[in-house]
Every structure is written in C-alpha cells, then in structure tokens.
Amino acid sequence: MNTANMLLTLEGVHTHIGAYHILHGVDLQVPRGQLTMLLGRNGAGKTTTLRTIMGLWQADSGRVRFNGQDIQRLHTAQIAKLGIAYVPENMGIFADLTVKENMVLAARAARTAAQMDDARLKWIFRLFPAVEKFWNHPAGKLSGGQKQMLAVARAIIEPRELLIVDEPSKGLAPSIINNMIDAFQELKSKGVTILLVEQNLSFAKRLGDTVAVMDDGRVVHAGSMQALAEDVQLQQSLLGLSL
Amino acid sequence: MKADDLDLKPLLLVPALLLVALPLVGSFPTWLTLTVAGLAMGMIIFIIASGLTLVFGLMDVLNFGHGVFIALGAFVATSVLGAMGDWTGSADVWRNLMAVFPAMLVAMLVAGAIGLAFERFIVRPVYGNHLKQILITMGGMIIGEELIKVIWGPQQIPLPLPPGLQGSWFIGDAAVEKYRVFAVVIGVAVFALLAWTLSRTKVGLLIRAGVQDREMVESLGYRIRRLFVGVFVAGSALAGLGGVMWGLYQQSVVPQMGAQVNILIFIVIIIGGLGSTLGALIGALMVGLMANYTGFLAPKVALFSNIALMVGILLWRPQGVYPVTNR
Numbered sequence: 091m092n093t094a095n096m097l098l099t100l101e102g103v104h105t106h107i108g109a110y111h112i113l114h115g116v117d118l119q120v121p122r123g124q125l126t127m128l129l130g131r132n133g134a135g136k137t138t139t140l141r142t143i144m145g146l147w148q149a150d151s152g153r154v155r156f157n158g159q160d161i162q163r164l165h166t167a168q169i170a171k172l173g174i175a176y177v178p179e180n181m182g183i184f185a186d187l188t189v190k191e192n193m194v195l196a197a198r199a200a201r202t203a204a205q206m207d208d209a210r211l212k213w214i215f216r217l218f219p220a221v222e223k224f225w226n227h228p229a230g231k232l233s234g235g236q237k238q239m240l241a242v243a244r245a246i247i248e249p250r251e252l253l254i255v256d257e258p259s260k261g262l263a264p265s266i267i268n269n270m271i272d273a274f275q276e277l278k279s280k281g282v283t284i285l286l287v288e289q290n291l292s293f294a295k296r297l298g299d300t301v302a303v304m305d306d307g308r309v310v311h312a313g314s315m316q317a318l319a320e321d322v323q324l325q326q327s328l329l330g331l332s333l
Numbered sequence: 334m335k336a337d338d339l340d341l342k343p344l345l346l347v348p349a350l351l352l353v354a355l356p357l358v359g360s361f362p363t364w365l366t367l368t369v370a371g372l373a374m375g376m377i378i379f380i381i382a383s384g385l386t387l388v389f390g391l392m393d394v395l396n397f398g399h400g401v402f403i404a405l406g407a408f409v410a411t412s413v414l415g416a417m418g419d420w421t422g423s424a425d426v427w428r429n430l431m432a433v434f435p436a437m438l439v440a441m442l443v444a445g446a447i448g449l450a451f452e453r454f455i456v457r458p459v460y461g462n463h464l465k466q467i468l469i470t471m472g473g474m475i476i477g478e479e480l481i482k483v484i485w486g487p488q489q490i491p492l493p494l495p496p497g498l499q500g501s502w503f504i505g506d507a508a509v510e511k512y513r514v515f516a517v518v519i520g521v522a523v524f525a526l527l528a529w530t531l532s533r534t535k536v537g538l539l540i541r542a543g544v545q546d547r548e549m550v551e552s553l554g555y556r557i558r559r560l561f562v563g564v565f566v567a568g569s570a571l572a573g574l575g576g577v578m579w580g581l582y583q584q585s586v587v588p589q590m591g592a593q594v595n596i597l598i599f600i601v602i603i604i605g606g607l608g609s610t611l612g613a614l615i616g617a618l619m620v621g622l623m624a625n626y627t628g629f630l631a632p633k634v635a636l637f638s639n640i641a642l643m644v645g646i647l648l649w650r651p652q653g654v655y656p657v658t659n660r
Contacts, residue, residue: 146548170554182549184542186657191538196553201535244553 097122097252097283098143103152105142112138114307115152120252120300125274125284127294127315129329130304136287137179139304140256144176145169156252171198175245179256179287183237185230189221192229196244206247214243217273235266242273252283259290271296291329295319303328343654347618354626362507367625373513375621376520377582381575381594382601382613383527384568390544390608390657392561394456395463398470399572399598400591401477402448406440406573407580407590408485411492413439426497433495433581440577441570447477448569452562474591481588489587492580516578523571527610540564544608544657600639604646606653615654619646 098120105113113135120126128136141147143154145166154162161169170176184192190203193211200206215222218239224232229240238258245253258274259267267290274284274297288294294301298315311318311328318324351368358364385399413436414421420432455473459465494512501508531537539560543550547557579594580586601620605612620639627638646654 144552146552165556166548166551167554167556170552176552178549178552182546182552184545184549186545187538187542191542194535195538195542195550198554 095122096120097157098285099153099155100139100143101153101155103139103142103149103154105138105147105149107138107147112307113142113149116304116307116309118302118309119312120283120285122283123278123281124299125278125286125297127298127301128285128287128304129291129294129301131329132289134304135307136304137256138307140176140178140254140285140287143169143254144174173249173251175250175253177241177245177253177255177258179260181237181241183229183232183241185228187229188226189224189229189232189240190226192240192244193221193247196247198248210247214247217276218243218269235262238262238266238270242270246277246282250282252285253277254285256287257289258286259288259293267293340655343612343615346615346654347622350619350622350626354622357630358626362505363629365504365507366509367629368622369509369513369517371622371625372618373516373520373621374582374624375618376517376524377575377578378594378597378601378621379520379614379617380523380578381572382598382605382617383523383610384564384571385598386602386605386608386610386613387540387544387564388561388568389602391540391547391557391564392460393463394460395466396456396470397467397595398451398455398474398477399568400593400595401451401474402444402569402572402591403576403579403594404478404481404586404588404591405447406444406576407492407586408481408490408588409440409443409573410436410577410580411485411490411586414492421495424496429495429497433498437574437577440573444573444576445566445570448566449562451569452565456565478588478591485588487588489585491585493584494581498581512581516582519578523574524614531610536560536563597639600643604643604653606650606655606657608657609653609655612653612655
C-alpha cells in the first residue's frame, strides 16, 4: 500500500505492561478515509495496541506515526489534540455527570452547552437520538447501548481525523448494533478515518474496508476485508471461525 | 444532576444525629449550644478536608502531610493578626473582621505557595506508590513542623479572638458563641463556592470527571497533571484557611496542630467516600457533632466516638456515604 496515503502507521512496536511483554513488534497501517478492522482472539494484543497508540501505555521500541508525525513519546492529551478520538472498551463514560456534561467536556472549545456547535450537535442527535432524549440525565443511568452511543457521540462532537473504538458492538442488542453500523457508515462517508477493534465478525464484515488480524502480540495478516470475508480457509486459520 | 437522582439517605444522617442527641442531652438550650459548636467544628474540618479528598480522588495520592498546611496557615495568621494589633484589639467588629479576613487571605496564599512546592518536590516523585506516598508525605509534614519551630519557635502561641468575635448570643437559655456562628457562615460560603465551581464551571466538570476516570479525561485532550497541581494548591490554601479558623477556635496554635487534626480529616474523607465533596461535608458535620455530643455526654469515650462512627458508616456503606462511581 502507498505509505503516503496512510493516516496512522505502527512499525515494529513493542509494549510491556509491568513484567509482561504484550506487543512483539506490531506493524499496522490505517489508510486515510477508510474503516480498518483490527481482529484477533482474546489476548492477541488488540486493546494494548490501541492504548499504545493513545500513549496510555508507552511503547518500549518501534515507531507510531500519525499524519507523518512521530507520536510515540507524546502525552495522551497531546495525541488527542492532534485529532484522534478514542472510545475505550469500557466506554469511559463519566457516570456521575449528565449526558450534557459528558458532551461539554468532549467539546474542548466550548465552556458551556450553549457554546457547542449547534449544527454538529443536531447531526449527532439525528445519529444517536438517545443522546438528545437523555440530555439532562446522569450518564450512569443509561443502558449499555445508550452509553455506547454517548461514548461515540462524545468522540465526534468535534471534528477528528481518526476515530478509534474498542469493541463497539460488545454486549449490544442487534437493533443497537444496526444503529451503530449506520453511524459508522455515515462517519466514513464524511471522510473520517476509523479504526475498530471487534470480536463480532458479521459486524466487521459489514463495515470494514481493510483488516488487520493480530495473534500473540503481532499483526499476522493485513489486507482487504472483502478478501478475508471470501476466504473461509484463511478465516479459520487466523481466527478459528468463519465469517 | 437532578435532585431526584441524588441518593438522599446520607443527607438524613446529620438530622438523624441531631434528633437522637436531643433526648440524650436532655436540655434544649444545652443541645443547641452543643449543636452550634459541633456544626462550627464540622465546617472547619470540612474546609480542611475538601481539598484532600479531591487530591486523592483525582490522582490517587495519599497525602499524609496535609496537616502541615493547617499549622502553617495558623502560624501565618498569628503574625498577620499580631501586626494588626490596633484592628484586632478594637471593640468594633468590622475593624476586627478587616484584620481577620486579610490574615485568612495571607494564610491561604502562603499555604498555597508552599503546597505548590510540596507537590513538585515531595508528591510528584512518588505517584502510583501508596506506601512511598504515606512515608514521604509524613516526612514532609515533620520537616514542615520543624521549619515552623525555626521561624515561630517551638512554644504554643496564643491566638485570641478579637473582641468583636468573643462572647455569645443568647437564645432563650441557650448560649451560642459568636465565633462558632462566624465559622459556620465561612464554612457554608466555602461549600457554596466549591459546589458552584464543581457543578457550574468547566474546570469543575474536569475535576469531577477526573475523579471518576482520569485516563478518559486525558484521552479527551486535557492534561490532568496540570489540573491536579491546581487542585493540590487550592486544597493546601483551604487547609491554610482551615488552620486560621481552627487556631481561632482553639485560641492558640502549636506546630503539631496539623498532625492532631490529620486523624479527624482522614476519618471525614473515608466516611464521605474518597473523592466526594458532598460526602466530605456530611462526614465533617457528623464528626464535629459527634465530638461535641460525646464530649458532653461521655467525655471518656469522646476520642473513640469518631472511630466508632467511621466503623458504623463503613459497615453500612463500605466505600463511604457517596462512593465515586467508576473508581
């Protein structure tokens, strides 16, 4: 693939957590404007890869580049300010704050809800009606699906170049998953680059343009999602499953 | 948050304690006197504890050296009030207040400035290690106490109330000391300011969010370390203010006063739920009232009463009355 077209690249990234060596030289490329799926069995290193990109865990060696800039030694807040939004596996909702307060925090340029971009907020309300419906409710009282919608809504309240989401379909009802798929497709159509970690393979197949499969702290396969979806033997060898 | 979303049960603890104490004390005027004294003591402890609970909530830092800012504030006040003898000696209450308020302000500024250095040189190197935090912050407090002795001397220094704040108002047969009412008013003002800041400003939102999930706050693009330094300095300044008020409450100051109050503060923030400002207020009022009621009813168990209170609360709610969600 053309390196210049890559928004995010990881080259030979090694990460330790305490005494444990989790990532063993991860090479990953996320093409600009596409939706990349990061697949793999439990414990393959997917979440560690995302946290390393965000600087929440420091890579010991290797290189992480965003828009051509080396971000490996940057602080998490600096990485976020470059235009990367991150939704962790636990969604990172501030449960004691209202939905509105969660959104105001994510809108860095706004000091109050009244200062938020009205047009963008209306767009978000259309994508995720639950955010508007429960605007003044404590976020901790939302259902799992509503929390996931709030987490993604919070990530896109300001324009970001890259959206990273860890297992967005985890534990969600099918109707909510369809809602999430529609939202990610609309985001993609607006030019947002997306990197998703997923265990739900049908979700991955419906959304992914490109795919990287991890095993034992390494990327063991990278290519188009369509090619993987059509190759049952490859799916079974990489994931032990078929799409 | 809407009122119907707030857990109301802990708010009933203070009125319940007031009602339980009334028949035990037996006399309404005595009960009223003890209650005002307890509320005043509770409000002073709250002012001191509010910063400490946020420091723990935001960065998981156990600062056992918080007491040094209490002593520092009180000793600074002795110097400022001593230099304003004409004002503090006047019988005019307004002239008295014109001396007390600058003393509070200077004490807060000095405690805040020393708090900034304390965070930078003592707390920062031990992030993430509770044992080292306990040891080094206690060591910091001991050094601070010794420096106070170097500057002000090791002896107890009197800190008399100005004449305008001395004496009592009488409500029927009940005597209500003027200074205790003053302490309650200052405590309510500090709580109102804190509550407004935490609920109505973006910095307040960031603090509340950071107490719940600091990694997520960082992932949204905010440097939580800067926020923490700000909270640490503000907490130190509030401890300095609390020290002035505690010194005036006791009418004397000693270098070890911070260490003496430290135990009460930790009881308060544990009762309240580590990181919760409203919880700290409830805990402080309970501790202040309990100390005064038991001091009257059963002086021999007064020291033990607050430990018993903490144990009772933790049996009911093991993470304190308002545990911070997500922690």
